[in-house]
Structure formats: C-alpha cells, structure tokens
Amino acid sequence: MIDILVPYEQEGTKAIVRSWLVKVGEPVKENDPLVELETDKVTQEVPAPADGILDAILLDTDAEATPGALLGRLRPADAATPTAPEAATVEAPRPAPTNERPAPANWLSPSVRRAVQEHDVDPAEVTGTGRGGRITRTDVERHVAERAKAPEPSAPPPAKSGGVTSVPHDRMRLAIARNMLGSVTTAPHVTAVFECDFSAIMAHRKAHKDAFAASGANLTFTAYFIAACVEAMRAAPAINSRWFDDRLEIYDAVNIGVGTALGDKGLIVPVVHGAQALSLLGIAQRLTDLVVRARDGKLSGGDVSGGTFTISNHGVSGSLLAAPIIISQPQSAILGIGKTEKRVVVREAGGVDTIQIRPMAYVSLTIDHRVVDGHQTNTWLSKFVETLENWPLA
Known part of the structure; x- marks a missing residue:
C-alpha cells in the first residue's frame, strides 16, 4: 500500500478535508489531484504520490487534517484487489438522509x-x-x-425605496473579519505617511519591461516596492519582526506578503520568501508566478505562510491614502501604497526652485507601537522613498 499524507507545509494552519476528487476503486496517475484540503487561507489539492488505485479513504469530508496525517491509501495498479473485510467497509454505501439520528x-x-x-x-x-x-x-x-x-415569517416588508439582498458570509470573508478584529484589538496601530516620486522606477520599467517579459516576469511596480522594502529593512531591522508576549523576533530573512484581490471573495496574501537574496528580476519572476496561481486558486499552504512583512497596494483601486491598514498578526508593520497621480511639486534645479509635474504617490507605514516608535518608522520610510526615487536607469 502507498500512503497518502497531508502535506507538511500545512504546518501552522488548521486544515479540513474539503472533498475527495476520486472514489475508492478508481485508478489514478501520479500527480493527479486526489483530495482538496481547506484552511482559513487557501484550498489546496493533494496529488497522488504514485500510479495506482484508491484503496481506502481514512479521513473523509470535514475531518481535521493535521500535517503528516494519513488521508488514505493507494494500491499499485497491478496488485490484486484486497479481500480483507476492512477494505470493503472503509467506503461503505451511504444511507439515505434521515431525520432519525442521535442529538x-x-x-x-x-x-x-x-x-x-x-x-x-x-x-x-x-x-x-x-x-x-x-x-x-x-x-x-x-x-x-x-x-x-426564503423571507422570514415575521419580517417586515421591504422599504418602498428598495429591497434588501442578504448575502451569507463565505469562509474567506469570515476568516478575514476575525483576523482584522484580532489585530486591532491586540496591537496599537500608528500610521506615518510620506510622499514618493515614482519618476525613476517608471523610467526603469519602461526601459526594461520587455526584457523581463522575455524571462517570464511581469515587471510590475510591486517588484520595485519589494526591493525597496529590503533596503529599508537594513536601515530599520526591527520593522521585519514578530511580536510575542515574552519577546520580539527580528528576522534576517525578508518574507514579504503581497495582498492580492480576488474580486468579491476578498483577498489573499501570497508571500515572496527570501526577498533579501533576490534580484529585481528574481523578485518579478517569483511575484508573477504567485499572483497567477493566487487568482487561479492554486496556491499551496507554504505560499501563504511565513510572512514577516506585508504590502497593501490599495492605490490600484483608486485610493490615495488608507489609514490605518490592519497589520497581519503577529507581524509588526504593513506598507500601504496609494494611487499614483501627476502632481505639481517644487524641485531645485541649478540652485533655483522650479515647479515641475511629477508622478507622485503617498506611501504609508502602519506599525505596532508596542514594537517600534516614530524614529524607526520614519527611518524605514525615508530609506524606502530614497531607494525608489534614486533607482538607476541601467
């Protein structure tokens, strides 16, 4: 028999068996999807570990699935059908629905x-x-x-000005709500706002986006933001940390989560792990892969865990400023990027103040005030803005 196990990368999240995609007795090929697991962040397919026939389902729909737990078993396709009675009873026919059941x-x-x-x-x-x-x-x-x-029996008729549409909360929205409430209840949020000139990164992107595309990378502004975050972490390392009741853990690895909208279903936050070791091209390639799989619902548990910092690019939907942006606990801070728009600014040229039109955006850092104060916050933002505004063209 070949064991089918819950992936170990689910560690740190609670998973349940959402549904089996194959019935007992059906053949499968290696890497065919067998079963869907669901956490509060993502739905993940567990593939077949080898060619074979599904012999037994040991964790059925709605069962909790801990990392490494035994989901079921395959038997090799050329093996004889087992005759042991327990093999036949694992997937016994389900009785018809009945109201005569225990409490x-x-x-x-x-x-x-x-x-x-x-x-x-x-x-x-x-x-x-x-x-x-x-x-x-x-x-x-x-x-x-x-x-x-169905209308409530005692419900009053709809107001004459219009009806009411009742939309049940889905699991993702409920999980987001719990996490947001828990964060603002736990951490004192404080937000600092800087203004940033995007002229340099826009010029660089225009000159290099085709070359990046040839390497399988969509060169978005978010890739620059991640690279600038890495530089800012070097100036204020405490921002890249997690708060615990008895300690603050400051990390060498910069694992940056990027909020990715999923339409009406909310958002998910895939993580670019080890950003401090990646070039701009490496960041763009990793980010392209994560965003595509996020929108296709194909992220694994490891893709959305282990973040040490988060970026919320709320400007893509039109907002200039959002404050405070809720911190993803137990992280210590979150970056907000507002809408880019042309603004009139004063710049010195040849020792003379001049009025220029530049692509500007508000960038904000919301911090857990238990972790850092205004000095570290402003140091981090200063380095972030400096990195973007002085991005070399080459």
Missing part, C-alpha cells in the same frame, strides 16, 4: 461546529447527507443559502 451535537465535526456557529444555524434544522445522516459543511452551506432565499 445533532454528537454528530458535528469541528469544522461543521464552526460553520453552524458562524452562520447561527440550529443543527436540528439541517438535513444531513453524510454517513449515517450526519451533517457536513456542504449541508450547512446549502441550508444557509436556502434560508437567505
């Missing part, structure tokens, strides 16, 4: 229990379609969707 509280897996609490659902009102009539996450989600469509 619902005794039938709720941890993930289902969280779902009914989040959506304020009475388990007794949900028809279970799992084994023995147990309730699955899918049952809860279907119940919530049906409840949203």
Whole structure:
C-alpha cells in the first residue's frame, strides 16, 4: 500500500478535508489531484504520490487534517484487489438522509461546529447527507443559502425605496473579519505617511519591461516596492519582526506578503520568501508566478505562510491614502501604497526652485507601537522613498 499524507507545509494552519476528487476503486496517475484540503487561507489539492488505485479513504469530508496525517491509501495498479473485510467497509454505501439520528451535537465535526456557529444555524434544522445522516459543511452551506432565499415569517416588508439582498458570509470573508478584529484589538496601530516620486522606477520599467517579459516576469511596480522594502529593512531591522508576549523576533530573512484581490471573495496574501537574496528580476519572476496561481486558486499552504512583512497596494483601486491598514498578526508593520497621480511639486534645479509635474504617490507605514516608535518608522520610510526615487536607469 502507498500512503497518502497531508502535506507538511500545512504546518501552522488548521486544515479540513474539503472533498475527495476520486472514489475508492478508481485508478489514478501520479500527480493527479486526489483530495482538496481547506484552511482559513487557501484550498489546496493533494496529488497522488504514485500510479495506482484508491484503496481506502481514512479521513473523509470535514475531518481535521493535521500535517503528516494519513488521508488514505493507494494500491499499485497491478496488485490484486484486497479481500480483507476492512477494505470493503472503509467506503461503505451511504444511507439515505434521515431525520432519525442521535442529538445533532454528537454528530458535528469541528469544522461543521464552526460553520453552524458562524452562520447561527440550529443543527436540528439541517438535513444531513453524510454517513449515517450526519451533517457536513456542504449541508450547512446549502441550508444557509436556502434560508437567505426564503423571507422570514415575521419580517417586515421591504422599504418602498428598495429591497434588501442578504448575502451569507463565505469562509474567506469570515476568516478575514476575525483576523482584522484580532489585530486591532491586540496591537496599537500608528500610521506615518510620506510622499514618493515614482519618476525613476517608471523610467526603469519602461526601459526594461520587455526584457523581463522575455524571462517570464511581469515587471510590475510591486517588484520595485519589494526591493525597496529590503533596503529599508537594513536601515530599520526591527520593522521585519514578530511580536510575542515574552519577546520580539527580528528576522534576517525578508518574507514579504503581497495582498492580492480576488474580486468579491476578498483577498489573499501570497508571500515572496527570501526577498533579501533576490534580484529585481528574481523578485518579478517569483511575484508573477504567485499572483497567477493566487487568482487561479492554486496556491499551496507554504505560499501563504511565513510572512514577516506585508504590502497593501490599495492605490490600484483608486485610493490615495488608507489609514490605518490592519497589520497581519503577529507581524509588526504593513506598507500601504496609494494611487499614483501627476502632481505639481517644487524641485531645485541649478540652485533655483522650479515647479515641475511629477508622478507622485503617498506611501504609508502602519506599525505596532508596542514594537517600534516614530524614529524607526520614519527611518524605514525615508530609506524606502530614497531607494525608489534614486533607482538607476541601467
């Protein structure tokens, strides 16, 4: 038998089995997707470790999946079909849904229990379609969707000025809400704002974007921001840290998360690991790969974990300034980049003040005031702005 294991890169996150993509007895090829795992950040497919036939499912839908746990087993395609009775009972036929089951509280897996609490659902009102009539996450989600469509018996009629659309929270939105509330409750947020001239990086990008594209990299402004963050960390290392109750951990590795919008579903934050060791081309290549896989829903748990700092490029949607931007705990700071727009500025030329039009943007650093003070904050922003404004053309 060949074991199918929960990936170890899930460490640090809580995962559940979302769904099996293959039934017991079906053949698979190596690297074919077998099962989907879901965390509060990402849905991840676990591939088949070898060619074979799915022989047993040991962690079924809604089961918690810890790193290294045994999900199921494959048998080689040329092996004889086992006759042991336990092989036949692993995937026994599911009985038809029934309301005659023990008290619902005794039938709720941890993930289902969280779902009914989040959506304020009475388990007794949900028809279970799992084994023995147990309730699955899918049952809860279907119940919530049906409840949203049906009007409340005692609800007042819609106001004459317009109706109301009730949209149930999805898991990602609920996870974001919990994380945001936890951050502002835990850390005193303070924001400093600088102005930055993007003329130099715009000129460099215009001169080099085609060469980068030939190397498989989309040269975005975010790549420059990451590179400038690395330089700023050298000037104020405490920004690249995590706060714990008994210590502050300051990291040599600069692992920068980049907020990536997923439309109405919220956002996800893939991480560029080891940015301090990458060239601008290396950063752009890594970033291109992460953003494409984020929008295709193909990020792994390792792609969204281990961040030591985060960038929020909120200017892409039009805002000039957002403050405070909520820190991703237990990190110590987050960078905000506002919309780039042409502004009239005063620049000295030949010893004379001149009025010029430049592409400018507000850049902000929101810090955990337990970790650093204004001096380190302004030192970091000064170096960040200096790096971008003096970017060499070559």
